[in-house]
Amino acid sequence: xxxxxxxxxxxxxxxxxxxxxxxxxxxxxxxxxxxKEGCGEGECGSCTVLLDGTPVNSxxxxxxxxxxxxxxxxxxLSGSGPLTPTQRSFVEEGGTQCGFxxxxxxxxxxxxxxxxxxxxxxxxxxAVAGNICRCTGYARxxxxxxxxxxxxxxx
Amino acid sequence: MTSPPLAAxxxxxxxxxxxxxxxxxxxSARGDETVLLxxxxxxxVDRQARLPLPGLPLVVDLTRVTALRAIDLHxxxxxxxxxxxxEDLRRSPVVSSRAPLLARMAxxxxxxxxxxxxxxxxxxxxxxxxxxxVAALAALxxxxxxxxxxxxxxxxxxxxxxxxxxxxxxxxxxxxxxEVALPGLPSRQAWRKVGARGAQAISKVALAGMAVxxxxxxARIGLGMASVAPTTSFLPSVRAxxxxxxxxxxxxxxxxxxxxxxxxxxxxxxxxxxxxxxxARALVRNFFASLG
Numbered sequence: 001x002x003x004x005x006x007x008x009x010x011x012x013x014x015x016x017x018x019x020x021x022x023x024x025x026x027x028x029x030x031x032x033x034x035x036k037e038g039c040g041e042g043e044c045g046s047c048t049v050l051l052d053g054t055p056v057n058s059x060x061x062x063x064x065x066x067x068x069x070x071x072x073x074x075x076x077l078s079g080s081g082p083l084t085p086t087q088r089s090f091v092e093e094g095g096t097q098c099g100f101x102x103x104x105x106x107x108x109x110x111x112x113x114x115x116x117x118x119x120x121x122x123x124x125x126x127a128v129a130g131n132i133c134r135c136t137g138y139a140r141x142x143x144x145x146x147x148x149x150x151x152x153x154x155x
Numbered sequence: 156m157t158s159p160p161l162a163a164x165x166x167x168x169x170x171x172x173x174x175x176x177x178x179x180x181x182x183s184a185r186g187d188e189t190v191l192l193x194x195x196x197x198x199x200v201d202r203q204a205r206l207p208l209p210g211l212p213l214v215v216d217l218t219r220v221t222a223l224r225a226i227d228l229h230x231x232x233x234x235x236x237x238x239x240x241x242e243d244l245r246r247s248p249v250v251s252s253r254a255p256l257l258a259r260m261a262x263x264x265x266x267x268x269x270x271x272x273x274x275x276x277x278x279x280x281x282x283x284x285x286x287x288x289v290a291a292l293a294a295l296x297x298x299x300x301x302x303x304x305x306x307x308x309x310x311x312x313x314x315x316x317x318x319x320x321x322x323x324x325x326x327x328x329x330x331x332x333x334e335v336a337l338p339g340l341p342s343r344q345a346w347r348k349v350g351a352r353g354a355q356a357i358s359k360v361a362l363a364g365m366a367v368x369x370x371x372x373x374a375r376i377g378l379g380m381a382s383v384a385p386t387t388s389f390l391p392s393v394r395a396x397x398x399x400x401x402x403x404x405x406x407x408x409x410x411x412x413x414x415x416x417x418x419x420x421x422x423x424x425x426x427x428x429x430x431x432x433x434x435a436r437a438l439v440r441n442f443f444a445s446l447g
Binding site for chain 1: 161162163164166168192194195196199200203204214216218242265266267268269271272353354355
């Protein structure tokens with residue numbers, strides 16, 4: 001099934017089975033391997049992407065459901081431009097440990113930043129509650145998110 | 156990678172409810188299976204677990220059927236489209252003001268990624284006794300509107316389940332709406348979910364409670380408890396004990412006895428029968444204590 005959608009801000013047309021997981025189409029068909037597979041059952045959040053601006057687990061989304069919709073992966077957060085404030089802050093604060101959960105965490109935090117430029121620590125923790133970090137480095141993830149908000153420049 | 160059977164399944168994505176009901180009617184008349192797919196938060200998990208699919212079902216995507224995704228207030232009835240998501244519940248001003256236990260429940264389902272996709276009708280149709288949404292709707296004594304090509308019928312949630320993951324819904328029906336008669340007076344509404352951790356946990360026990368206290372007496376009571384029986388428990392003995400009484404005259408031992416009569420918890424991967432009974436009694440006691 002050919003599906004036309006917006007991928008990272010640009011029109012995209014891809015051919016894959018309609019019930020293929022969006023995750024597999026992104027990684028295998030479109031070769032966007034920033035989005036990771038962890039648990040494959042909607043628990044770990046490694047495969048988080050934005051669907052029409054909202055974080056979802058791409059392991060639970062049918063590719064056929066994406067017709068006409070907008071999908072943003074970690075590759076699309078800054079595109080070829082400079083890092084987003086959150087990405088820069090992750091580098092500066094050591095918010096990335098092994099890195100496997102990082103794409104999903106960044107996607108969740110970008111969605112939060114769009115809604116709330118200066119989120120509270122509670123809002124940050126809730127935004128990444130569905131992103132499990134096995135390095136258990138949440139303190140640095142939260143610190144990085146807070147620091148990014150401190151930069152204060154809207155994109 | 157997607158397993159070959161999944162890739163082979165036929166898929167349609169209609170935008171109108173009549174088209175969906177027509178497909179269900181025609182296919183069920185022939186004995187063909189149909190999968191109604193909304194957020195996929197249960198269905199894809201079952202596929203990952205390699206649970207068998209019955210036959211070669213047609214998968215009907217419901218995410219384009221906008222008629223199923225609306226929250227309305229009709230007089231004192233709250234009407235929730237079947238495809239209402241947990242995020243929709245959290246963001247709805249009318250839900251937050253009139254049925255706050257639904258918003259509180261929604262905030263404890265999975266995390267943001269699941270709340271954006273999972274739907275009330277999906278929760279109801281999956282029929283897990285651990286379903287948060289079903290326990291919350293039980294406390295509000297919701298009615299379900301089941302739609303088919305023949306028309307609609309209304310089923311009380313209390314009459315919907317016939318056993319573990321079994322219901323009175325026919326193969327040609329879908330859960331079009333959920334309706335709640337809102338409590339007319341200020342009500343106390345509570346949601347308490349006990350799990351291994353805050354986010355991404357399925358409950359060991361959860362309690363939804365709604366009570367209207369009028370001139371010192373409990374004039375309306377609704378309770379729903381998850382993960383303590385083959386289907387969501389409505390705690391009928393506890394309700395009968397409480398109705399018409401003042402919260403202060405309900406003894407802890409009487410509440411404990413009624414709670415014990417209403418539930419049949421088991422040992423499983425998430426908890427034990429003994430712990431569940433203990434927690435269930437504590438949640439019930441705490442709810443009535445909160446009524447002052």
